[in-house]
Amino acid sequence: MIRVRGLSKEFGTRDNGGGVLALSDIDFEVHDNEFVTVIGPSGCGKTTLLRIIAGLIPYDQGQVAIDGRAITGPGPERAVVFQNFALMPWADVLANVTFGLEVRGTPADECRDKAQNLIKLVGLEGFEKRLPKELSGGMQQRVGLARALAVDPQILLMDEPFGALDEQTRRLLQEQLLRLWEGQRKTVVFVTHSMDEAVMLGDRVMLMTPRPGKVKEMIDVPLQRPRSPQVEKSGAFVEIKEYLWENLRAMQTGES
Amino acid sequence: MKKRIVLDWGLRLAVFIAAVGLWEFFVSTSQNFLLPRFTDVVSALFRLLFFEARFWEALYISNQALILGFAISVVVGIPLGLLAGRFHWMDRVLNPYVGVLLTMPVAPLIPIVIIALGLGIAARVFIVVLFAFVFITVNTRAGVRGVEASLIEMAKSFGASEGQIWRRIVIPGAMPAIFAGMRIGLGRAVTGMVMVELILVASGLGRLLLEFSGRMQSDLVFATVLAVIIEALALLAGMQALEKKITRWAPDISIG
Amino acid sequence: MKQETVAKAAVKSSDARTVDRLPALRRFTRENATEVLALLAGAVLWEILGWSLRLQWLPPFSKVMEALAQFVGSGVIRANLGSSLQGLIVGFSLALILGLLLGSLMGRYRHVEKALDIYVHALFVCPSIVFAPIFFAIFGLSDASRIAIIVVYSMFVIVINTATAIRTVDPSLVEMARSFGCRERQIFTKILLPASLPLVFAGIRLGMGRAVKGMINGEMLIAFVGLGALAQRYGAQFDAAKVFAIAMVVLIIGLASNALVQMLDNRLTRWAG
Numbered sequence: 001m002i003r004v005r006g007l008s009k010e011f012g013t014r015d016n017g018g019g020v021l022a023l024s025d026i027d028f029e030v031h032d033n034e035f036v037t038v039i040g041p042s043g044c045g046k047t048t049l050l051r052i053i054a055g056l057i058p059y060d061q062g063q064v065a066i067d068g069r070a071i072t073g074p075g076p077e078r079a080v081v082f083q084n085f086a087l088m089p090w091a092d093v094l095a096n097v098t099f100g101l102e103v104r105g106t107p108a109d110e111c112r113d114k115a116q117n118l119i120k121l122v123g124l125e126g127f128e129k130r131l132p133k134e135l136s137g138g139m140q141q142r143v144g145l146a147r148a149l150a151v152d153p154q155i156l157l158m159d160e161p162f163g164a165l166d167e168q169t170r171r172l173l174q175e176q177l178l179r180l181w182e183g184q185r186k187t188v189v190f191v192t193h194s195m196d197e198a199v200m201l202g203d204r205v206m207l208m209t210p211r212p213g214k215v216k217e218m219i220d221v222p223l224q225r226p227r228s229p230q231v232e233k234s235g236a237f238v239e240i241k242e243y244l245w246e247n248l249r250a251m252q253t254g255e256s
Numbered sequence: 257m258k259k260r261i262v263l264d265w266g267l268r269l270a271v272f273i274a275a276v277g278l279w280e281f282f283v284s285t286s287q288n289f290l291l292p293r294f295t296d297v298v299s300a301l302f303r304l305l306f307f308e309a310r311f312w313e314a315l316y317i318s319n320q321a322l323i324l325g326f327a328i329s330v331v332v333g334i335p336l337g338l339l340a341g342r343f344h345w346m347d348r349v350l351n352p353y354v355g356v357l358l359t360m361p362v363a364p365l366i367p368i369v370i371i372a373l374g375l376g377i378a379a380r381v382f383i384v385v386l387f388a389f390v391f392i393t394v395n396t397r398a399g400v401r402g403v404e405a406s407l408i409e410m411a412k413s414f415g416a417s418e419g420q421i422w423r424r425i426v427i428p429g430a431m432p433a434i435f436a437g438m439r440i441g442l443g444r445a446v447t448g449m450v451m452v453e454l455i456l457v458a459s460g461l462g463r464l465l466l467e468f469s470g471r472m473q474s475d476l477v478f479a480t481v482l483a484v485i486i487e488a489l490a491l492l493a494g495m496q497a498l499e500k501k502i503t504r505w506a507p508d509i510s511i512g
Numbered sequence: 513m514k515q516e517t518v519a520k521a522a523v524k525s526s527d528a529r530t531v532d533r534l535p536a537l538r539r540f541t542r543e544n545a546t547e548v549l550a551l552l553a554g555a556v557l558w559e560i561l562g563w564s565l566r567l568q569w570l571p572p573f574s575k576v577m578e579a580l581a582q583f584v585g586s587g588v589i590r591a592n593l594g595s596s597l598q599g600l601i602v603g604f605s606l607a608l609i610l611g612l613l614l615g616s617l618m619g620r621y622r623h624v625e626k627a628l629d630i631y632v633h634a635l636f637v638c639p640s641i642v643f644a645p646i647f648f649a650i651f652g653l654s655d656a657s658r659i660a661i662i663v664v665y666s667m668f669v670i671v672i673n674t675a676t677a678i679r680t681v682d683p684s685l686v687e688m689a690r691s692f693g694c695r696e697r698q699i700f701t702k703i704l705l706p707a708s709l710p711l712v713f714a715g716i717r718l719g720m721g722r723a724v725k726g727m728i729n730g731e732m733l734i735a736f737v738g739l740g741a742l743a744q745r746y747g748a749q750f751d752a753a754k755v756f757a758i759a760m761v762v763l764i765i766g767l768a769s770n771a772l773v774q775m776l777d778n779r780l781t782r783w784a785g
Contacts, residue, residue, distance in 0.1 A: 054413050055413075056409055056412060056413060073415075074412055074413050074414065074415045075415065076415060078413075079413070079414070080410070080413040082406060082409075082410060084406055086404070086406045086407055086409070086410035088407060088424075088425065088428070088429075089505045089506070090428045090429070090431070090503070090505040090506070091428075091505075099411075099414065099424070100414040102424075103411065103414045103415060103416045103420055103424070104414070104415065131504075131505050132505075133505065151414065263626075264626040264627075267623060267626050267627035268626065268627055268630055268631075270627065271627045271628060271631065272631075288650065290649045290650070290652075291649065291650060345546065348544075348546035348547055348550070349546060349547075349550040350550075351547050351550075352547045352548075352550055352551045353550070353551075353554065356763065358721070359721060359724070359763055359766035359767055359770065360759060360762065360763045360766065361724065361725045361728040361729065361759070361762055361766075363725075363728055363729045363732050363733075363740075363743075364728060364732065364739075364740070364743035364747065364755055364758055364759045364762065365755065365756075365759055366747065367746075367747030367748065367750060367752075367755060368569045368747075368752050368755055368756070369569075371568050371569040371750050371752065372567070372569040372570075439637075443637055443638070443639055444639070446638075446639045446642075447639035447640070447641050450639060450641050450642055451641055451729065451733075454641075454644070454645075454733055455732060455733065455744075455747075456747070465645050469645055469648065469649070474649045477645050477646070477649055478646060478649070480645075481642050481643070481645055481646055484639075484642045485634075485638045485642060488637070488638045488639060488642075489634055489637070489638055492637050492638075
């Protein structure tokens, strides 16, 4: 379980006195095997929040703990999927997928077997020897996903993973992620700026407000699992999406 | 497509023929008896390569300094560049000296090196290093700086140690720039080799050049110069082939 | 009357600038404290090593400065500097004109590019100094030799950068101009030229640096005039302090000419980040 209590984060305090308060007094929990999506206007600190949970940047105040242990840095129980894919351009698909395993000292043949399985799982069989530049954006992010899953983390942290993709590709990957997740049920924190994506994937949607970033509301998504793309037409889906848009619209135009 | 390539090489050949024609015309109309015909130069080159043992001896002597000097430049230049790229304070300390070394012509300092190290191979090697290493350092530094921050972050998210980040991310990421630096450095090393031999230490190819020009054998002078050019181009082509093989993932950057 | 006010305004603004300059200098020293300290430390180390080792090839830094002051005082530098700079200006101007012209043609016309690219690249990558004996054979001990050396040193990097700059101008900009009915000449002057300026200037800056090297090397190897001749003479006498002093002068020329190009660049390509 991820537990965040009273978390605050300020940027740029080193030189010029007044820093920017990126996150202020954040409280929330993510239960085991839960899929939480995080949405908010740009500048609400959702990516900062994710990077703090990943242990990539320090935080100023409050507590961030996983199963009761405070976060001090990256850990083997978490893996991150990055917005810009962060694939090593010099390494082929196989080597990119095995990266996390190798860094953790897994023996080479075990690395290869595990990676091979995941490459198959994300549908990239036969592309093992390709370089990232020879793949489409959607395929690149599937490599990123396979790399994160390869280390078999309890918690998957996804930072706008499909944000750089075109809509058709994005929807295909969403469907694939849904199927994968419903099979493995990992704990997921998924940052996005797409309302469809937030509702389609999440068990709960965390709505954030900007400047400083705060949690406005946690919204339950009462759609049954396994979900098919058809849920988009259901009343509950449309209702939640509209509710999100009302709130986000008000934040953007300054009427709240 | 194929037609285009034929046309391109036809154009290049036409330029070559036109240049040679102009040369021959220029020589036959000018009064300068020091100017050899193109055909004289080619035959002199032929004589040098196949009948003049001294040419190969000179080539061997010159290349000793070149290869040793270049090797030392690589061994010194790359680590310095890596350090300057990764540690900010190191960069700031090195920065003014790098600037001086980049702008300062080395040629006037050759006599000083000779007082210090004598007329032997040590002085020639040192001067080659002085000519070449700073370009390798500068490019290596730029390469390290250019490694995407998101890749380093990715490695950290998998718990990679500083050593692993260097080995797996920073050095491979900087490789194309390091190679570009070595290519420029190699060209500079050839310059250094020729320079020192022409200015003070009459040895190797430089000595041969001075001898020929003292005896007014300008066809042999031109042929020797041509041989040096061919060697330089061959070395650079070899370097580029190696570079392509090792950094086949990188986008083409062909600006000097 | 009107002119007077203009003149006054000019005086005022130049006053303002001199007042401004001091804090600017102070800011520079503060922002580059590490660099300045590193240079000072180097000078001090040089001085100490010079005095304690007493090697012929390593005169203390102060002796080098002394030699430099003597050169400047006696007018030796001024006489030789003039002749060196003359060659530099003529050679670099030639390289600039030829380089921009050839580069533009290669960037705009595919046939020209394909006809010349391998030669330009070969001449660019192969060490320019090897042409010294050839120019010596053609032009002898004349100014033409050293100017030719400066041209081969600096021209090709300008050609390559200019050609690349023009070839890589965003084609949608050219299309936009066409859609408004621009002619070839207008496309060149209104789109290609300004859009390629940053990269062209990068080439000019590199070319400038190489020209200074060509200048000193040519003077040392084939022309025996100017600063190069001076360096050659004191080098043959193994007078290290004087050689270092001349190297400093050449270094200053290099830095100053680079700053000049940089200034021009900043002024003309402000739009490029």
